[in-house]
Amino acid sequence: MLDIQTQLFESADLHLGPVDHEKDPEIESKWTHDSDFMRLMEINPARPLSAAMVKKQYEKLEKQIEEEKNLFHFMIRAKEADRLIGKAAIYWIEWTNSNGWIRLGIGAVEDRRKGFGTQAMQMLLRFAFAELNLFRVSAMAPEYNDGAIALLRKFGFTQEVSRRSALERDGRRWDLYVFGLLNEEWRSGSRSQEER
Amino acid sequence: MRDLFRGQLVRLTLEKSEVRARAELRWQRDTEFHRLADSGPALLNSERKIKEWFEKQAEKGVDPEKYSFSVRTLEEDQYIGFLGLWVDLIHREAWVGIGIGEREFWSRGYGTDMMKLCQQYVFAELGMERLSLGLHEYNARAFRSYKKCGFRLEGRTRQEVLREGKRTDVLWMGILREEWLQIQNGDGK
Numbered sequence: 001m002l003d004i005q006t007q008l009f010e011s012a013d014l015h016l017g018p019v020d021h022e023k024d025p026e027i028e029s030k031w032t033h034d035s036d037f038m039r040l041m042e043i044n045p046a047r048p049l050s051a052a053m054v055k056k057q058y059e060k061l062e063k064q065i066e067e068e069k070n071l072f073h074f075m076i077r078a079k080e081a082d083r084l085i086g087k088a089a090i091y092w093i094e095w096t097n098s099n100g101w102i103r104l105g106i107g108a109v110e111d112r113r114k115g116f117g118t119q120a121m122q123m124l125l126r127f128a129f130a131e132l133n134l135f136r137v138s139a140m141a142p143e144y145n146d147g148a149i150a151l152l153r154k155f156g157f158t159q160e161v162s163r164r165s166a167l168e169r170d171g172r173r174w175d176l177y178v179f180g181l182l183n184e185e186w187r188s189g190s191r192s193q194e195e196r
Numbered sequence: 197m198r199d200l201f202r203g204q205l206v207r208l209t210l211e212k213s214e215v216r217a218r219a220e221l222r223w224q225r226d227t228e229f230h231r232l233a234d235s236g237p238a239l240l241n242s243e244r245k246i247k248e249w250f251e252k253q254a255e256k257g258v259d260p261e262k263y264s265f266s267v268r269t270l271e272e273d274q275y276i277g278f279l280g281l282w283v284d285l286i287h288r289e290a291w292v293g294i295g296i297g298e299r300e301f302w303s304r305g306y307g308t309d310m311m312k313l314c315q316q317y318v319f320a321e322l323g324m325e326r327l328s329l330g331l332h333e334y335n336a337r338a339f340r341s342y343k344k345c346g347f348r349l350e351g352r353t354r355q356e357v358l359r360e361g362k363r364t365d366v367l368w369m370g371i372l373r374e375e376w377l378q379i380q381n382g383d384g385k
Contacts, residue, residue, distance in 0.1 A: 044286070094235065094236065096237050098358065099357075135363070160351045163328065165325060165326055165372055166289055166326060166328070
């Protein structure tokens with residue numbers, strides 16, 4: 001039987017949703033004042049952003065989604081109180097090769113290490129593989145981002161590339177890893193884990 | 197001081213937009229060339245469109261994160277290809293893409309000479325720590341050339357590209373500033 005009842009944007013504690021231009025900028029602005037979060041989420045220099053600057057970024061993002069058609073962006077919300085806790089994206093999609101890149105981040109320290117990343121990743125991968133029908137997805141993680149690396153490994157990603165000394169932070173060079181997961185690997189591995 | 201724009205076989209220039217457009221128009225028709233250099237679908241654009249695109253780039257002025265060169269042979273002074281660089285000034289990493297549109301110059305050391313000039317420019321002029329590139333696994337000629345220039349294979353993204361119904365890997369290579377310096381000092385192989 002073809003199962004179309006599974007809600008793609010809902011998990012036990014979370015749901016994925018669009019940007020709320022009124023409420024989200026204030027919260028995301030707060031995250032940008034935490035350099036640890038910014039350095040885990042971004043390769044670009046960490047810098048505090050005002051709510052107005054975040055709002056501008058959302059507008060730019062929506063324009064990009066409309067024009068380039070190779071990007072999907074989600075806000076991650078806790079069902080409880082409909083609270084914004086993070087964001088996720090599938091980007092750089094090459095439709096002719098059916099591949100793309102994924103990224104996700106949980107903004108506030110108190111929301112980390114609660115399994116939210118795992119639930120968000122489940123939804124993101126299901127969307128990439130069962131809705132966009134991608135053949136493979138890639139993800140980047142610097143060698144110092146232990147949380148991201150553990151999450152990717154948990155979902156069966158293979159570390160495929162180690163770009164030596166690709167980043168500079170705290171006065172030293174760091175490797176940047178590229179991970180990959182194929183649709184068939186997701187179907188046989190993480191999928192069955194999810195159902196167990 | 198080194199001559200940054202002159203190698204053993206080629207020199208780096210920047211041709212006028214109309215000259216670049218005329219060459220690009222011809223090179224775009226060669227789908228084997230396209231499939232070696234790019235992972236997207238082959239495209240056919242009008243000469244006017246291509247020229248507008250080059251002109252728009254020129255109007256934007258000097259972008260410190262993007263560098264374009266045209267490549268000419270020293271012997272015949274023939275325009276044979278291009279070299280492009282994308283530079284991350286924060287992490288001091290550059291990405292390179294090269295192409296030789298004129299097929300009679302394939303497999304004769306021109307690409308290797310272009311890449312050596314590129315490395316010199318990236319490390320001796322731009323002050324980068326690292327130079328990176330990606331290529332299709334089926335482009336064995338490029339792989340041999342890049343290895344000869346001192347690039348190391350750092351991994352492959354599995355089955356990333358679909359061509360003619362077959363999935364193939366993309367290979368990722370890099371060279372660090374200190375590795376390039378070693379080769380310059382003759383300590384490399």
